[in-house]
Amino acid sequence: MTFVSQFMKQARVMAGDLRHRKIIRAALGNYEIARDQRKASFQSWESARQLAAETKWDALNHLDKYLVEFTAKIEARGTKVHWASTAAQARTIILQIVEEKKARSIIKSKAMTAEEIHLNDALEHAGLNVVENDLGEFIVQLRHEAPYHIVFPSMHLTRGEISELFQRELGSAPTNDPEELTMIARRALRKKFLTADIGITGANFAIAETGMISITENEGNARLTAALPKTMISLLGIEKILPKLGDLALFLPMLATAGTGQQLTCYNTMYGGPRQPGESDGPEEWHIVLLDNHRTELLADAEQRDALHCIRCGACLNVCPIFRNVGGHTYGTTYSGPIGSVITPHLRGLQDWKHLSNASSLCGACTEACPVKIDLHHHLLQNRRNAAVKKPTLKGQLGFKAFVQLANHPKVWAFAKKIARITQPLQKLVEGTPFDPAKSWTQTRNLPPLAKESFKDWWRNRK
Numbered sequence: 396m397t398f399v400s401q402f403m404k405q406a407r408v409m410a411g412d413l414r415h416r417k418i419i420r421a422a423l424g425n426y427e428i429a430r431d432q433r434k435a436s437f438q439s440w441e442s443a444r445q446l447a448a449e450t451k452w453d454a455l456n457h458l459d460k461y462l463v464e465f466t467a468k469i470e471a472r473g474t475k476v477h478w479a480s481t482a483a484q485a486r487t488i489i490l491q492i493v494e495e496k497k498a499r500s501i502i503k504s505k506a507m508t509a510e511e512i513h514l515n516d517a518l519e520h521a522g523l524n525v526v527e528n529d530l531g532e533f534i535v536q537l538r539h540e541a542p543y544h545i546v547f548p549s550m551h552l553t554r555g556e557i558s559e560l561f562q563r564e565l566g567s568a569p570t571n572d573p574e575e576l577t578m579i580a581r582r583a584l585r586k587k588f589l590t591a592d593i594g595i596t597g598a599n600f601a602i603a604e605t606g607m608i609s610i611t612e613n614e615g616n617a618r619l620t621a622a623l624p625k626t627m628i629s630l631l632g633i634e635k636i637l638p639k640l641g642d643l644a645l646f647l648p649m650l651a652t653a654g655t656g657q658q659l660t661c662y663n664t665m666y667g668g669p670r671q672p673g674e675s676d677g678p679e680e681w682h683i684v685l686l687d688n689h690r691t692e693l694l695a696d697a698e699q700r701d702a703l704h705c706i707r708c709g710a711c712l713n714v715c716p717i718f719r720n721v722g723g724h725t726y727g728t729t730y731s732g733p734i735g736s737v738i739t740p741h742l743r744g745l746q747d748w749k750h751l752s753n754a755s756s757l758c759g760a761c762t763e764a765c766p767v768k769i770d771l772h773h774h775l776l777q778n779r780r781n782a783a784v785k786k787p788t789l790k791g792q793l794g795f796k797a798f799v800q801l802a803n804h805p806k807v808w809a810f811a812k813k814i815a816r817i818t819q820p821l822q823k824l825v826e827g828t829p830f831d832p833a834k835s836w837t838q839t840r841n842l843p844p845l846a847k848e849s850f851k852d853w854w855r856n857r858k
């Protein structure tokens with residue numbers, strides 16, 4: 396089955412799944428209210444967005460300089476920096492470190508970049524025990540599922556479903572109490588933290604000025620990941636760079652506001668490398684893996700390079716009517732929703748993933764929600780155009796040629812309208828049958844009746 400047919404099949408099922416829709420609506424029910432309240436605590440949210448976009452623009456325009464600065468500073472404190480051009484290289488680097496350390500168990504905090512390179516599969520294939528320690532990630536890992544959302548990995552599940560999962564997988568007692576469910580996960584995870592050989596994290600930002608990474612989280616699990624195992628590996632995309640430490644004064648509250656409607660996430664930690672002489676905690680070794688994986692190709696795309704501004708807040712997913720109806724897993728990609736539809740064709744191939752750019756009403760809610768002003772809905776249109784130009788389909792070519800002829804010949808256009816008005820009632824007679832010529836549209840939508848009179852005719856007739 397192709398990616399597009401998988402997507403279409405799953406989207407059809409999910410769009411009719413009212414239970415799923417109810418769960419997602421409930422999960423996001425208070426999000427917009429909380430987010431808007433937090434936005435109000437900025438003197439001007441719009442100015443903050445503009446500044447954030449300009450800061451990321453500067454960071455990306457001088458990425459060569461900032462990456463070298465970041466690397467030099469963090470290496471000076473004993474961190475080993477590795478450069479990975481591809482997902483396969485990143486996996487190999489990490490597997491080599493794991494092998495050198497003779498590690499058997501790994502504890503991992505949430506990192507979408509690790510999902511992007513399918514790191515868990517590679518580690519498990521090598522016989523390692525990998526445990527996700529973010530609560531949502533832990534839940535989806537127990538279900539052998541990918542994260543549903545880049546910020547809320549298990550938002551598609553009810554408390555009852557999580558309780559059943561914990562009873563089955565962890566032998567816990569049934570409960571619907573969120574606090575008790577959290578404690579069950581905590582008890583299971585605490586042992587893993589204490590025995591892990593290696594910790595793996597992602598990073599939200601990498602600061603060039605100080606050579607530090609910044610991790611923002613709500614559970615403290617990333618902190619424990621960085622504090623307990625002797626060896627640490629942080630995997631991050633090269634676009635995570637921010638020029639100055641002071642930029643975090645904008646980006647940390649902005650990420651929390653747009654992502655979860657919080658003023659700040661509970662834990663915001665800066666890491667500058669392994670334990671230094673005289674320090675009492677921290678890992679003995681720290682490795683940073685800087686991942687390209689097609690990011691430099693996107694950087695070279697003058698039209699869409701701002702997609703690299705993304706701070707993975709998830710706001711565009713939360714407001715997207717398509718995401719809310721078809722759900723995160725339907726996309727079949729690491730990054731779902733509008734940003735996923737924009738960047739996946741760059742990361743995994745335009746022709747295989749162009750259908751995601753068609754799964755949009757182009758309402759622009761994503762662009763409006765994006766804190767770093769990525770022009771998301773226009774990028775979806777550009778992907779559609781690029782796909783059509785690079786590999787035109789016969790159907791598309793014929794369709795557009797016919798349209799050009801109609802649009803250039805008003806008499807033919809007027810005649811076609813008349814025919815359409817006469818034949819549309821006939822289409823109603825066959826609607827829902829295999830003989831319906833508009834079947835692909837009417838299967839899931841109503842075909843609106845053509846107006847009895849066009850605007851042009853109405854204008855002419857009113858004299």
Ligand code: SF4
Nearest residue numbers: 705706708709711765
């Ligand atoms: S594209 Fe914008 S709104 Fe969407 S996740 Fe990235 S930063 Fe957030």
